[in-house]
Amino acid sequence: MAEGLKTVQEVLGSGITPKILYSTDKNVLPDHEEDITLVGSKVLERMSGLKTPNKILGVFEIPKESALPTNGWVIALDGVKDPGNMGTIIRLCDWFGIAHIVCSGDTVDCYNPKVVQATMGSIGRVHIHYTDLKSFVGHFPHDSFGAVLDGAPIQDITFPKNGVLVLGSESHGISTEVKDTLHHTISIRQYGSSSTESLNVAMASAILLHELRRSQ
């Protein structure tokens, strides 16, 4: 389910098939006029997960999962639970040209409406997989990197052309079984003398993806 004109347009533009589009205005999407079911604003409000519903809400087919990636850069998420963080990471992958995200089974569902909303439409352009992460990372044919609190400073690393970068859960980090399969552990340097415990996983992803692309 995607809400709002911009998100619905982006999801449509990425080629995901709409099942039904509900709107209070038949002319909101001229190219999809025949797909739109007109509803009153009270009905749209009841369907919406947002406090201030937009003019349009679309229900889409969940894309078929493609084959697991074996090349390029892959982001692996190990138990990321927060829909806003997940959505932001998908958007970041889109920005940094990462085509695949591989998630552990206990990572939040990427089709959770809050995730879809936070991606701002990027969800249609990044392939997302759910699988046994230990096995995926352990068998990936290139180097694996994990973001931890006591790893090597990222600015000292020259990232290879292919690899997998594992990000852990907000509260527990990377699970022991996945950590045991990693070739490298890396960290973002803290500069303040403060007691800030850690960056959240979305902020850490922004910095890591920038650094990963920067060094190539």
Place this chain on the structure above:
Amino acid sequence: MAEGLKTVQEVLGSGITPKILYSTDKNVLPDHEEDITLVGSKVLERMSGLKTPNKILGVFEIPKESALPTNGWVIALDGVKDPGNMGTIIRLCDWFGIAHIVCSGDTVDCYNPKVVQATMGSIGRVHIHYTDLKSFVGHFPHDSFGAVLDGAPIQDITFPKNGVLVLGSESHGISTEVKDTLHHTISIRQYGSSSTESLNVAMASAILLHELRRSQ
């Protein structure tokens, strides 16, 4: 107003004076037992801005604004409206050792409870000022940098020891009057061939602050 044990502890730890602490449990903060007013969970729920209220809610004195900074690195926010973004930026400044944030009058109030919550307690460790941003940036005695979509790539820049970095609003970027005072405009490179319009201001801040500290 700060909610939840961790946030209240962090705010107390940063030396901000509590006016009153409400809790359902007198023993939740052993050092502040006499400051705590015991309330029922229904009362706490009514006071709380959270869906799932925590055990404690504190009302604090707003710290006195210190003098505007003239040295070091300063982050300037021009019309940032989203409380979550503002809170994240405060937390990032704390992590990257940035002591001052200077905001335009139309930037969201940093004492908005949603901002306080998103800072996870960092708000007590970063000085935040509201002033005429054009005048502040124009008179700051070091180089000024602004994050825009078509500036110089950040990885090519060696940042000086002192400076101000201006970040604009989520929808309009940096205002023309502030942009006219800037020495440098800088950008984060996009790697995807996608149509992602821009990174949100909190994600951009994460990358820019990392890069700023990295190059020093």
